[in-house]
Amino acid sequence: LAKTTQPISMDSYEGQEVNITCSHNNIATNDYITWYQQFPSQGPRFIIQGYKTKVTNEVASLFIPADRKSSTLSLPRVSLSDTAVYYCLAVAGATNKLIFGTGTLLAVQP
Amino acid sequence: DTGVSQNPRHKITKRGQNVTFRCDPISEHNRLYWYRQTLGQGPEFLTYFQNEAQLEKSRLLSDRFSAERPKGSFSTLEIQRTEQGDSAMYLCASSLGLAGVYEQYFGPGTRLTVT
Numbered sequence: 666l667a668k669t670t671q672p673i674s675m676d677s678y679e680g681q682e683v684n685i686t687c688s689h690n691n692i693a694t695n696d697y698i699t700w701y702q703q704f705p706s707q708g709p710r711f712i713i714q715g716y717k718t719k720v721t722n723e724v725a726s727l728f729i730p731a732d733r734k735s736s737t738l739s740l741p742r743v744s745l746s747d748t749a750v751y752y753c754l755a756v757a758g759a760t761n762k763l764i765f766g767t768g769t770l771l772a773v774q775p
Numbered sequence: 776d777t778g779v780s781q782n783p784r785h786k787i788t789k790r791g792q793n794v795t796f797r798c799d800p801i802s803e804h805n806r807l808y809w810y811r812q813t814l815g816q817g818p819e820f821l822t823y824f825q826n827e828a829q830l831e832k833s834r835l836l837s838d839r840f841s842a843e844r845p846k847g848s849f850s851t852l853e854i855q856r857t858e859q860g861d862s863a864m865y866l867c868a869s870s871l872g873l874a875g876v877y878e879q880y881f882g883p884g885t886r887l888t889v890t
Contacts, residue, residue, distance in 0.1 A: 707881075708884055
């Protein structure tokens with residue numbers, strides 16, 4: 666499984682768009698990129714997954730360039746409740762087990 | 776369905792005691808995972824079940840740890856002779872196990888404190 670690297674922390678203000686970039690230089694051909702969100706004292710929550718180009722759902726967009734060595738999670742118009750840790754993961758294989766890093770702590774201020 | 780549930784939510788035990796945690800996955804999910812999370816770190820994979828079969832175990836899972844999923848529904852994780860280093864949040868997750876779908880649904884976790 667590819668190792669992912671993302672910033673330790675980011676700050677933002679309410680109403681702004683937040684982009685969190687993750688690098689995965691050693692991503693394998695069959696790896697998917699997934700993002701999870703975790704609030705304190707709760708289990709992680711799936712946000713989005715993608716293989717290449719752009720994927721959008723009701724909460725976020727995921728941009729993966731053609732070389733797939735990085736990906737960017739975009740959160741539109743964040744609110745205070747988006748303050749959480751965001752994990753970028755490369756996932757593949759029959760088990761679909763998740764290998765988490767330390768994640769990015771996003772702090773949204775008023 | 777109310778999602779993945781875990782019991783107990785909190786457990787305080789003395790070093791050397793045995794503890795058992797229970798996870799009830801979403802009913803139609805055939806895959807069940809256990810993870811462990813310590814403060815400031817992301818969750819670490821422990822083990823995984825496809826129905827009742829335990830298909831993978833992490834090297835983190837020492838001989839003191841055992842997990843079961845006897846009928847392919849709920850699962851239990853037992854830690855024998857607990858040590859202070861076992862103090863952590865134990866997370867359970869379940870998924871449908873569809874090819875190319877990597878969404879796992881996590882429970883609220885069981886926080887273990889070993890004194």
